[in-house]
Amino acid sequence: MKVALLCPGQGSQFVGMGKEFWNLSISSKEKYDNASQILGFDISEISFNGPDDKLKKTQYTQPAIFIHSYIAATELKNKYDIQFSIGAGHSLGEITALTIANSISFEDAVEIIKVRANSMAEAGNINPGKMAAIIGATNKQIDIICNQTGIIVPANLNAQGQVVISGEIDAVNSAIETAKSIGIRRVLPLNVSGAFHSPLMSSARENLLKVINSTHFKDSDFPIIQNVTAEPAEKSDEIKKNLISQLENPVRWSQSIEKINDLGIIKFIECGPGKVLSGLNRRILKKSINFNIGTPQEINEFKA
Known part of the structure; x- marks a missing residue:
């Protein structure tokens, strides 16, 4: 095999x-x-x-x-x-x-x-940023979550319902709040030193x-x-x-x-x-x- x-x-x-x-x-x-x-x-x-x-x-x-x-x-x-x-x-x-x-x-x-x-x-x-894992969101919800002022993108498309977002600190913080406001229960900020894959x-x-x-x-x-x-x-x-x-x-x-x-x-x-x-x-x-x-x-x- x-x-x-x-x-x-x-x-x-x-x-x-x-x-x-x-x-x-x-x-x-x-x-x-x-x-x-x-x-x-x-x-x-x-x-x-x-x-x-x-x-x-x-x-x-x-x-x-x-x-x-x-x-x-x-x-x-x-x-x-x-x-x-x-x-x-x-x-x-x-x-x-x-x-x-x-x-x-x-x-x-x-x-x-x-x-x-x-x-x-x-x-x-040089360009401080952060990343966060969004668990349980649909693709449409990810689009809504990433619709923020500033640089923010889906960075790791890991599996259906498991996406990591990456971008400027304020933009990712706003995205985390947006995710919670639309009912996403698991949002996990990642312990990394930058906004990788962005x-x-x-x-x-x-x-x-x-x-x-x-x-x-x-x-x-x-x-x-x-x-x-x-x-x-x-x-x-x-x-x-x-x-x-x-x-x-x-x-x-x-x-x-x-x-x-x-x-x-x-x-x-x-x-x-x-x-x-x-x-x-x-x-x-x-x-x-x-x-x-x-x-x-x-x-x-x-x-x-």
């Missing part, structure tokens, strides 16, 4: 993530060491010991999730010789999926993530453009459904263009999963911390078969 790779994004992190791999695998230790040299700080120390407030910061969260997810997927592939038919990653996770598909090297991916995370954090300082990230684009254009990309070993288009891409030029556009545009996650289903694939393996994407899958595609791989034990217990 064909299987899809899923790689999580920001919000899936937790203190201690990846430590079991580090304890058991020399190659995993080498990946953490290599990444730390590129990043200029000890990412294993922050991943394993936090504190949580530090790990939540974008410049630490993104590489920590990437390394954990990459190691989990690589160890799984090596043990069972799994060949992914297609892949997708949520925001940051798209870079992870591209790395596992050998479009970019591990070291180049860490460098891209370093620039991406720092530039996104800086953009959050026009407020425009100042981060130039740095990301430079590092991506200076990085050698190859055609991917298997197609990756990219966030911006919710369509499969394999050619390096298309991959690069969509990866740059991702910063300021919505993550079309539910469409991405539906596209994978349209291709006849219902088995998904989420590699990395947490089970966020598997949870979304059950909302988007009730017949989906989902596996979570985040520890060596889960790899040993895996049965396709």
